[in-house]
Amino acid sequence: MSRENNHDLLVKNGTLVTMDRENRIIENGAVLIREGIIECVGLSCDLEKGFTGKVLDAKQGLVMPGLVNAHTHLPMSLFRGLADDLHLMTWLNEHMFPAEARYINSETVHLGTLLSCAEMLLSGTTCCCDGYFHESQVAGAVLESGMRGVLAQGVIDFPAPGVPDPARNVECALSFVDQWVNRHPRIRPSIFCHSPYTCSEETLKKAKRAARDRGVLFQIHVAETLGEWEQIQKEKGMSPVAFLDHLGILDPLTLLIHGIHVDDKDLDIIAHRGSTLAHAPESNMKLASGIAPVPGYLDRGIVCGLGTDGSASNNNLDLFLEMDSAAKLHKVHSNDPTVMDARTVLAMATLGSAGAMGLGDLLGSLEKGKYADLIILDTHKPHLVPMYNPVSHLVYSATGADVRDVVVAGRLVVENRRLLTFDLDSVLGEVRGFGARLMGDGRG
Ligand SMILES: [Zn+2]
Known part of the structure; x- marks a missing residue:
């Protein structure tokens, strides 16, 4: 180490x-x-x-x-509260993707990441698992903040911030990985494919192959909405999880994000392959995506971490609040107050998240030999x-x-x-300026 x-x-x-x-x-x-x-x-x-x-x-x-946050999109804190109370596809296609196309660049990514790191550190999160674009700027800001992170360059089959030509998306992700692997002990590079409905079979296979070659974590949103499940079922004749398995993508270094619309067969496949889950209950509740059957994952021994998702769909990065939500959501859903007890949920937000990100031996408990x-x-x-x-x-x-x-x-x-690593007041001032510009453009 x-x-x-x-x-x-x-x-x-x-x-x-x-x-x-x-x-x-x-x-x-x-x-x-x-x-x-x-x-x-x-x-x-x-x-x-x-x-x-x-x-x-x-x-x-x-x-x-x-605490370890198993799923974030750090720069998206700049869009917190910009568009709420919408369906995922409306929220993404009519608000988030256009806002990203217009306002996300290397400077705003750095600014938004510092904002998120300040929020996370001040609320007790010391490590996160991120997926976004301009990820080198994310990594620079995470380092500056003093946090630790598994950070992934995003891959999506349409023009994205910093990746205008989607034909180069996997190449960009690979170059990010090569740039950051073994560069700093607090940063681990990773590759993040957005989803099975925004990446082609070829892209998914190519990206996973690149991640596997380098021995880094591969992350993907999967089975998040019923609409996604229906689309993949119609186009591929199988569930989103079975589809990823069919492509050879599931292994212990694949982190499945959300994993809501899954049946027992899907769970058995995930357990068999040793893939892990990032559960983000508040984002799932806010977007009415559904409820991931986390007790079913845990029963099969699947490593489950807890994440907030981006704060544009949460709308905060406080894992203490996320733990409270996770514990209560599964009780009311199963009509059983004994499921997801406090110890299980606390373990998810520490050891579980660390394990889900491939850092189980290094993080998540106060034990000799682990990162302090x-x-x-x-x-x-x-x-x-x-x-x-x-x-x-x-x-x-x-x-x-x-x-x-x-x-x-x-x-x-x-x-x-008090945050000791950078000047938070000046970052807050800059973020206010960003918000004022966005509102001035008539998007607020
Ligand atoms: Zn997400």
Whole structure:
């Protein structure tokens, strides 16, 4: 594992929600970090002995692994609230695609990504799995923010921002991967095909082959709406999942996003191939796409992560709120309050997302040898006392606003709710300017 820096840090005096194999919760716990990697997890009184590096006092707050967002389109935060309460196809074809064609360029991608990274870090997300265009600018902004990411250049069979000639879409994605592979320990490149209905068979196969050759994650929206299912069924004579399998696309490095309109046969195929799922319940609810049968995925041992999707269809990147929604959506849908319990949902937003992105051995729990990505929540708040069960509070009571400090790769990037890595005020000013220009053009 590559080590990024020499950030030795001791985080002490916290209640550790480790998410380790024994599900340990350690009172008066500490995490010892050397060179960006967790060296030891234990009691404060033991680990502080002889430690001479920087110390971060958790002040009896909750210390947990940073949340991992399994599905984002970071620059789309610039379009948050631009078009709501619409069907997916209307939203995409009449609002998002035209807005992207007009306003998305390398500068706005950088700006929108910084905006999203600030929102994620300040709400406790330390790593995300992204798919968009001008992804090199996304990667630059993610690095600048101090976050970690699996970042994918988008592939779609019509002209896209930065890729005017769709015939070159896979080539562009491959050049992004080659540019970023092994370049920085916080960035992993990936390839993202938009969907089976916006990419041809040839494009899908070519893109997956490129991802497989390079050993990187391949991501795709699939079985998101009933309309997509009907279209693929009509054109290909099989379900979207069976179609991807038919093309040879499903393997453990394929991340399926949404996976809503699937039957038992589809789930068996996914389990058999070892592909993973990114579940984005709030986006699915907002666009009325449907409800992914997540308990069915989990029953088959399919690795499931939790994501927000872009904030234009959510409309925020707060994974604490997403956990709350995920837990409740599946209870009301199945008429069973015991499904998707707090522990299961918290595991999805940490270990599950990390595993879904191919980083299960490196992220998602406070354990020796993993990346030192962790967050501290201030629990001295009316909605968080008393605390009988920290896991319950993290899923059902806390929000991103309770996150006080954030550490990524052993480096403090949010301290006392202040972002340390870039000038947030200036980014907010620029984003306001972007919004004013868009409104001035008559699109608001
Ligand atoms: Zn998406």
